[in-house]
Amino acid sequence: MLDLELTPGPIPAVAGLFGLAIGSFLNVCSLRWPVDESVVSPPSRCPRCGEHVRWYDNIPVLSWILLRGRCRFCHEPISIQYPLVELTTGLVWAGVFAAQGPTPEALRGSVFLTILFGISLSDARFYIIPDQFSIGGAVLGLGLAFLPGGIDWKGSLIGAVVGYGVLWLVAVGGTWVMKRLFPGRLEEAGVDRAMGGGDIKMMAMVGAFVGAWGVAETVFIGSVLALLVFGPMASISKRLIPLGVFLAAAGAVTYAWGQPLLTWYLTAVVGVGR
Numbered sequence: 001m002l003d004l005e006l007t008p009g010p011i012p013a014v015a016g017l018f019g020l021a022i023g024s025f026l027n028v029c030s031l032r033w034p035v036d037e038s039v040v041s042p043p044s045r046c047p048r049c050g051e052h053v054r055w056y057d058n059i060p061v062l063s064w065i066l067l068r069g070r071c072r073f074c075h076e077p078i079s080i081q082y083p084l085v086e087l088t089t090g091l092v093w094a095g096v097f098a099a100q101g102p103t104p105e106a107l108r109g110s111v112f113l114t115i116l117f118g119i120s121l122s123d124a125r126f127y128i129i130p131d132q133f134s135i136g137g138a139v140l141g142l143g144l145a146f147l148p149g150g151i152d153w154k155g156s157l158i159g160a161v162v163g164y165g166v167l168w169l170v171a172v173g174g175t176w177v178m179k180r181l182f183p184g185r186l187e188e189a190g191v192d193r194a195m196g197g198g199d200i201k202m203m204a205m206v207g208a209f210v211g212a213w214g215v216a217e218t219v220f221i222g223s224v225l226a227l228l229v230f231g232p233m234a235s236i237s238k239r240l241i242p243l244g245v246f247l248a249a250a251g252a253v254t255y256a257w258g259q260p261l262l263t264w265y266l267t268a269v270v271g272v273g274r
């Protein structure tokens, strides 16, 4: 859980700078992995004129501001998504280290939130959750569970299995129900299942970081978010927001405020302990 008391200092500042660089890499990963491109080669180019991005034009946030959001060569606009993703990732790393102090847990939390952010970027744009984020993230989460503090490796492993299993059941069960209640509807939407395989693998990653109870909370919060946001959004725009985006937001909420939310839900809503 994240302490709401933030302690600023040199370590969160360094973590924030590191986060800016991670954010710069996250831009590349979230755009290239969904279309099966390498993140190391070719080097970044301007999508308009094809010129290589020079190293001094690739400094997170700063270069975009100095170039006033335009390519040095063809002066075409560069998407504001690049500096925004860098800035957000930097703030996440600074924030988690300010909340957790210089601990292994701060590293785990920052990595988890970064992966969730990458997943929502890829899923929102391409409707794809790359295996590098989901399966790669699950392996990373299991590995980081061996660090002292926080979830242990058994909890992480069980979380990954439960995350995968629960979503697999929802996908299979949901498909079965959809096919009987609304025959032909899935085919109409051009999908063969009620939920994508990417979401299932993603929840294995979430489970590896937050454990089995965290999976339950993430699925619950994600469903509430989807219901609250999905209906209104679907009537405004025709563009579907993929489920992965809601699950990613819910995973972040679960990591940061899962424990107080659960306590509040059990006492205020369910009435346990009253």
Ligand SMILES: [Zn+2]
Residues within 6 Å of the ligand: 046, 047, 048, 049, 050, 051, 071, 072, 073, 074, 075, 076
């Ligand atoms: Zn250009």
